[in-house]
Amino acid sequence: MSRESYQQLLDELREHVVEMGDLVVERLEAALTALRTVDREMAQSVIDSDDEINELYLALEADCIDLFALQQPVATDLRFVAASFKIITDLERIADLATNLAAYAQSADRRLAPEVDVDTIGREATEMVERSIDAYRREDVEECRAIAADDDALDALCQRASETVARDLIEREADGDDGWAVEQLLDDVSRLLLTVRDLERVGDHAVNIAARTLYMVETDSELIY
Template identity: 90%
Template sequence: MSRESYQQQLDELRANVVDMGELVVERLEAALTALQTVDLETAQSIIDGDDEINELYLGLEADCIDLFALQQPVATDLRFIAASFKIITDLERVGDLATNLAAYAQSADQRLGLDIDVDTIGREATEMVERSIDAYEREDIEACRAIAADDDELDALCQRASETVARDLIEREADSDDGWGVEQLLDDVSRLLLTVRDLERVGDHAVNIAARTLYMVETDSELIY
């Protein structure tokens, strides 16, 4: 195979990984909207569409394996293909988390009256994924480090939200003598805590993408954990 053809394969791999990232971000944004508005139709479409993301993942995984096996890449190309291989795994898992959020939307009868800002947490997590994909596409090492730093802020938001949910549960349970009401509240609280946990994991996957990009460009493993 000519060098020109080989380079074209590498370019196509990068473009396809970016396309997968854009689709995952689109699904994540839709899932957050469905969760906030209890849009059952949108939630179901996200759940039904998870197979598409899985198929994209498997196709790109096969492309990476073919490049490893047939081209025997070294140095920069090897790091690029290996990073892409790891990044599509993180993207597939973000797609799974978007499906989780859609499922939570389906199980919610109405928007909850608890004092937490899921929308802000969701936007922060989604923007981190968007920026990580952009950093991969442009090989932007400064953006990679900024994403990792911003994860601390997201973690803090999630921690405060979880504490608020737990405090609200205690207060409402103390004021309630309705067993059924408490049981429903527990269901709602459980769903909210799972939502916050999953959004925190979205941020973690964004950091993973940034970490692999940084290593790809500079063989710097400081963000890999």
């Protein structure tokens, strides 16, 4: 295979990874909308679409393996293909987290800790994913470092949200006067805490994508460890 043909395959891989990233962001945004509006039909649509993401992941995994096998890649190409493989794994996991969020939306109840701003946390996490995909596309190492730095702010938002949920639970009198059964209260606490945790994990995967991009471009592992 000529170098020109091989380069075309590498370019196509980059394009397909970016397309997968855009699709995952779309699913994540839909899950967050379903949470905000308690739209159970939209939530089910996100859950049902998970198979599509999984199939796309497997197809791109096969492409990466083929690129390793077709021609012994030089160091730069090797890092690019390896980074792309790692990145699609993170994207697949973000899609799984979007499915989790959609599942929470199907039984959402925002009477508990209504001051917890899931929308803001979700927007921050989604923006980090979008930025990480764009940094991979453009090989923007400064943006990779900025994404990693911004993860601290997302972590702080999630920490405050979790503390708010705990405080609300302590202050609430689960004595039945407001119609809340203890079991229902605990279910709602669990669901809201899981929502916050999963959004924090979305941010972590965005940082992983940035870390792999940075290593791909500069052989710099500072964000990986």
